[in-house]
Amino acid sequence: xxxxxxxxxxxxxxxxxxxxxxxxxxxxxxxxxxxxxxxxxxxxxxxxxxxxxxxxxxxxxxxxxxxxxxxxxxxxxxxxxxxxxxxxxxxxxxxxxxxxxxxxxxxxxxxxxxxxxxxxxxxxxxxxxxxxxxxxxxxxxxxxxxxxxxxxxxxxxxxxxxxx
Numbered sequence: 233x234x235x236x237x238x239x240x241x242x243x244x245x246x247x248x249x250x251x252x253x254x255x256x257x258x259x260x261x262x263x264x265x266x267x268x269x270x271x272x273x274x275x276x277x278x279x280x281x282x283x284x285x286x287x288x289x290x291x292x293x294x295x296x297x298x299x300x301x302x303x304x305x306x307x308x309x310x311x312x313x314x315x316x317x318x319x320x321x322x323x324x325x326x327x328x329x330x331x332x333x334x335x336x337x338x339x340x341x342x343x344x345x346x347x348x349x350x351x352x353x354x355x356x357x358x359x360x361x362x363x364x365x366x367x368x369x370x371x372x373x374x375x376x377x378x379x380x381x382x383x384x385x386x387x388x389x390x391x392x393x394x395x396x
Contacts, residue, residue: 236395241279241287248275248295249302256303267369270342270376272299277323277338277384282391285324292316307356311349318348334388338381342373 251271258269272295280288296316300309323341326332332340346369353362 237283237287240283241291244275244279244287244291245294245298248272248291249299251275252295252299253303267372268376270345270380273319273338273341273345273377273380274384274387276320277334277341277380278387278391280323280327280337281334281384281388282394285320285327288324289320292320310356311352314352315345315348318351319345333381334385335378335381338384339374339377342377342380343370344373346370346373 249272251274255268255271275295276288276292279291293313293316296309296312300306300312304312319341322344323337326337326340346366350362350366350369354360
């Protein structure tokens with residue numbers, strides 16, 4: 233792997249971690265706990281389109297582990313990993329078809345992230361009623377995914393001249 237690419241991936245991990253921290257400092261604008269914009273996904277969606285799926289997976293997993301160790305706990309790490317794995321799997325599969333825009337891929341990623349977290353929460357708490365929370369998270373996943381996809385798409389277009 234080229235030195236420039238390794239350095240860029242390191243910067244991407246740092247950026248995703250910073251965006252995770254910034255997001256954690258934003259007070260909830262609505263009364264639904266755990267609802268977030270998904271700012272770290274800017275880096276992940278950008279990498280997926282600009283560098284490749286393997287690098288996106290590596291950066292995502294490292295970010296989840298480091299952020300969980302620094303700012304979270306075992307429960308938050310499990311929920312984040314569940315969301316990240318399902319989200320990345322869906323985004324990678326959709327992107328490989330070349331049928332969908334960056335916005336659509338990001339929306340699906342946002343939705344699947346929330347589904348993964350709900351599944352993890354149901355298994356962790358052994359409380360099926362948590363599923364009733366899913367419709368609210370699906371709406372937030374659609375809105376946040378659209379915003380993240382739009383911004384990521386603009387970044388991808390502006391960076392086309394960069395070589396890795």
